[in-house]
Amino acid sequence: MNSLIKLSNVSKEYKTGNQIVKAANNLNFTIDQGELIVILGPSGSGKSTLLNLLGGLDKPTSGEIIIDNENITNFSDKELTRYRAKEIGFIFQFYNLIPNLTACENIEIMNDVVDKNIDGKEILTQVGLSQHFNKFPSELSGGEQQRVSIARAIAKKPKMLLCDEPTGALDSHTGKIIIELLINLCESENTTVIIVTHNSEFGKVANRVIHIKNGEVEYIETNENPQSVDAINW
Ligand SMILES: Nc1ncnc2c1ncn2[C@@H]1O[C@H](COP(=O)(O)OP(=O)(O)OP(=O)(O)O)[C@@H](O)[C@H]1O
Numbered sequence: 001m002n003s004l005i006k007l008s009n010v011s012k013e014y015k016t017g018n019q020i021v022k023a024a025n026n027l028n029f030t031i032d033q034g035e036l037i038v039i040l041g042p043s044g045s046g047k048s049t050l051l052n053l054l055g056g057l058d059k060p061t062s063g064e065i066i067i068d069n070e071n072i073t074n075f076s077d078k079e080l081t082r083y084r085a086k087e088i089g090f091i092f093q094f095y096n097l098i099p100n101l102t103a104c105e106n107i108e109i110m111n112d113v114v115d116k117n118i119d120g121k122e123i124l125t126q127v128g129l130s131q132h133f134n135k136f137p138s139e140l141s142g143g144e145q146q147r148v149s150i151a152r153a154i155a156k157k158p159k160m161l162l163c164d165e166p167t168g169a170l171d172s173h174t175g176k177i178i179i180e181l182l183i184n185l186c187e188s189e190n191t192t193v194i195i196v197t198h199n200s201e202f203g204k205v206a207n208r209v210i211h212i213k214n215g216e217v218e219y220i221e222t223n224e225n226p227q228s229v230d231a232i233n234w
Pocket of ligand 1: 044
């Protein structure tokens with residue numbers, strides 16, 4: 001595997017009044033192309049901060065983030081916008097679909113952003129939604145809406161998929177379907193998938209689990225044999 005992501009001495013400080021919060025404190029690690037990574041940690045430990053830094057939604061106070069041999073820390077705002085649009089797929093807890101567009105239109109709208117000719121029907125079929133091309137988000141279940149948002153994120157074939165509590169709003173059965181879809185993406189497309197969660201059970205299916213505490217990497221666990229989604233109990 002080739003290293004896709006390299007963090008060197010990355011810190012992010014937030015100032016509120018006289019107080020400085022180190023939301024990321026001297027992070028150093030690499031992530032390979034095609035890895036499934038779970039980032040685990042309690043509330044306020046810095047998981048979203050880390051995801052935002054990787055996705056170019058925020059800049060570190062110090063340190064370097066190298067993605068695919070490019071130092072994104074030096075990017076201008078315009079370059080960061082291009083990087084986010086072309087290279088990163090984002091999946092959030094609450095789907096973020098456009099309510100007055102159908103499932104298919106929610107995906108094909110990406111064509112304007114990435115200058116591609118994405119076929120919404122083809123991608124929706126890939127995530128098991130061939131019956132739902134013309135439905136609006138309000139006509140779909142939570143799990144189906146999340147699958148549309150995954151379809152939208154993968155349509156542009158991103159280098160990495162950043163998922164912030166992607167099953168947080170779903171029941172366990174539907175959540176497992178989503179996790180299985182993410183595992184399959186890693187395996188079939190060699191996409192790097194990074195999942196931020198509170199749920200330690202997800203660690204079972206990951207290649208590695210990065211444990212975050214107080215903005216620091218507490219330890220990194222390696223799974224020589226990641227388990228299937230059936231091993232997850234929640
Ligand atoms: N924009 C901001 N301004 C000030 N402090 C912030 C900001 N964003 C995050 N923080 C602080 O940085 C720390 C890490 O926050 P972060 O949201 O990354 O944690 P988290 O692990 O994702 O938490 P949760 O699981 O509750 O979403 C917290 O102490 C938080 O209060």
